[in-house]
Amino acid sequence: MTIRDLQLRFQRGRIPFTACRADARFSYCLYIPQALLDEPERRRPLVVVVHGSGRTAESYRDYFIEFAEQHACVVLVPLFPLGVPALEPHDGYKMRYKSRVRFDSVLLSMVAEVSENYAVEARFSLYGFSGGAQFAHRFFYLHPERLRALSLAAPGHITLIDPTRDWPDGTANIQHTFDCHPVDLVVMQDVAIQLVIGSQDNETLHDPLTGRRYTRQQHVQRLAHNYTSLGLAVETVTVQGVGHDGFSLLPHSQAFLSRFMSAPDMVRLC
Numbered sequence: 001m002t003i004r005d006l007q008l009r010f011q012r013g014r015i016p017f018t019a020c021r022a023d024a025r026f027s028y029c030l031y032i033p034q035a036l037l038d039e040p041e042r043r044r045p046l047v048v049v050v051h052g053s054g055r056t057a058e059s060y061r062d063y064f065i066e067f068a069e070q071h072a073c074v075v076l077v078p079l080f081p082l083g084v085p086a087l088e089p090h091d092g093y094k095m096r097y098k099s100r101v102r103f104d105s106v107l108l109s110m111v112a113e114v115s116e117n118y119a120v121e122a123r124f125s126l127y128g129f130s131g132g133a134q135f136a137h138r139f140f141y142l143h144p145e146r147l148r149a150l151s152l153a154a155p156g157h158i159t160l161i162d163p164t165r166d167w168p169d170g171t172a173n174i175q176h177t178f179d180c181h182p183v184d185l186v187v188m189q190d191v192a193i194q195l196v197i198g199s200q201d202n203e204t205l206h207d208p209l210t211g212r213r214y215t216r217q218q219h220v221q222r223l224a225h226n227y228t229s230l231g232l233a234v235e236t237v238t239v240q241g242v243g244h245d246g247f248s249l250l251p252h253s254q255a256f257l258s259r260f261m262s263a264p265d266m267v268r269l270c
Helices: 003-009 034-038 057-063 065-071 103-117 131-142 174-178 216-229 246-260
Strands: 013-019 027-032 046-050 074-079 124-129 147-153 192-198 204-207 212-215 233-239
Touching (some): 013 057, 027 057, 027 065, 027 103, 046 103, 046 131, 057 074, 065 074, 074 103, 124 246, 131 174, 147 246, 192 246, 216 233, 233 246
Parallel strands (some): 046 124, 124 147
Antiparallel strands (some): 027 074
């Protein structure tokens, strides 16, 4: 096998886990569709898929292969492993707590690295299941200008857009927590949002930070009501006969995301 053959092998199809240059403790895998290689200069949609607590990143990548080929989009799946950073909660990537690691910045670094090697659009679609949905909706609050569409599947805990409650229950102190701009509802209204939940996903979850108990069904209902009341575009889907199973919910998220694969790339400048 020649050097050129080796280069091509790692430029198309399933791309192995690659360490993030900005922080090598984190990595990501990709799927590159054939259409991007046929027309390398043409910008393609980017879909970012964030795993749940089980860290089944590679499986999610593989579940998106047919989608990627059908819609000629690049799929990026980050891996946020257990134990990074050390001595912090294992679910730190969900951004419920103030962490020494800015997981949102890590993801943006990954996106930037992919953009150096492949022609992808600046605004991307973001999907997350369970813990990944926690990350995804909080990323949305911090960086709405980077997103085109957002699919949230069965988040275990939620942060409402509420200036009367502190993080992570609300967004009152988001600027202090993340050293960021205030929540920008005008920009957020440009992002299409989907909430997906299985009809049998009824586990009651205790939130030690607030002392309250909710099912995931209730979390989705609360989040949908919160977003709708603020003028955000939200679709809610309940999948009958499904419990807390991300792969069973995925076809419904993919159907939603498919509607945003051919829209013109228009980046709001802040």
